[in-house]
Amino acid sequence: MSLLSLRGIRKVYGDNVVLNDFGLDVEPGECVVLIGASGSGKSTLLRCVNLLEVVDDGVIELDGVDITDPRVDADRIRSRIGIVFQSYNLxxxxxxxxxxxxxxxxxxxxxxxxxxxxxxxxxxxxxxxxxxxxxxxxxxxxxxxxxxxxxxxxxxPQLMLLDEVTSALDPELVGEVLDLLRELKSEGMTMLVCTHEMAFAREVADRVCFLHQGRPLEVGPPAQVLDDPQEPRTREFLRRVSGTTGR
Structure with a gap:
């Protein structure tokens, strides 16, 4: 059974559809890295998983329990999910x-x-x-x-959500945080990570998920998504962030 299962997730702000029929499974001990342009829905997705946002449609299950059910104890669910934002919020x-x-x-x-x-x-x-x-x-x-x-x-926590945790850091400080995430991964922590650090995604991720217009457009092992992307939108994004598509 997947530790985290998302089915048909939809999140709308006014006329802006941020997540549109989003689906993804994350297995225990797996690190899934979310990549995509700003506004593609990455941060909103993490906030929905941690119940900081209420989904407009769809189901999120944590360890087989529907946590989108309005009757759930949100604080109890959050105690099982750790979330770290790009700003430290200390x-x-x-x-x-x-x-x-x-x-x-x-x-x-x-x-x-x-x-x-x-x-x-x-x-x-x-x-x-x-x-x-x-x-x-x-x-x-x-x-x-x-x-x-x-x-x-x-x-x-059973699950860690990490939202661009190195983006606010000076370049010389990025490595110490990424080293810690590598350690967590090696110890079996299940992680859903938003990042623009492609080298980290390549090294640590079990799967990479490229989001486009609120949907998982391309999902697969890092070597496939980052080095041999099948979707033109993925290739275009990788060209912008790293100057290469691997093809």
């Missing part, structure tokens, strides 16, 4: 440790001592064990993004 007045424990304590009712122990473990995991008491503005951009990833991992 509260500047809180320490790194308090940023990570805020949702577990206040939303998921995890006892404070348990939440703090998990947070410390996650900070060690992402190489920030000595930054627990620091404020976000005392960290580099790469460190802030790793702290945001630690926050997303603190509830031991």
């Amino acid at each position: 509260f500047p007045h809180l320490s790194v440790l308090d940023n990570i424990t805020l949702a577990p304590i206040r939303v998921h009712r995890v006892p404070r001592d348990v939440a703090r122990a998990r947070a410390v473990e996650m900070l060690e995991r992402v190489g920030l064990g000595d930054k627990a008491s620091a404020k976000p503005d005392e960290l580099s951009g790469g460190q802030q993004q790793r702290a945001a990833i630690a926050r997303a991992m603190v509830n031991s």
Whole structure:
């Protein structure tokens, strides 16, 4: 059974159809990388999966459970899904440790001592064990993004959603975040990743999904989609982002 299954997903803002009959399955332990031009629906798709947006039509199943059912407990579902955005979204007045424990304590009712122990473990995991008491503005951009990833991992999620997590970073800081994602992949974390980092997609993705006008126009192994794309729109996109289509 797929860990994540999307069927007929439709999302509309006014006259703008952002997702149009979108379908995709993600297997346990799989890393699927979403690529496509701005406005193709990548970020909206992640927000729908994490129930930050309500779909207008279609079904999203997580581990066989329909999470688009309005009767589901959204907070409980979100505790099983970690999401990291391109902006770190850390509260500047809180320490790194308090940023990570805020949702577990206040939303998921995890006892404070348990939440703090998990947070410390996650900070060690992402190489920030000595930054627990620091404020976000005392960290580099790469460190802030790793702290945001630690926050997303603190509830031991089944699925990680990552939305252009390196796009706000200086080039020299991109590598440290991508290295962490490579480690997560090697440990079996299921990931749905939006990125323009084609080298990362080629190295880490099990499958690449090219979105065009809110639909998965081309899906396949990185070697096929990135080096031998079948769709003219995919070739055009790859020409723009990397100067080559592989053909």
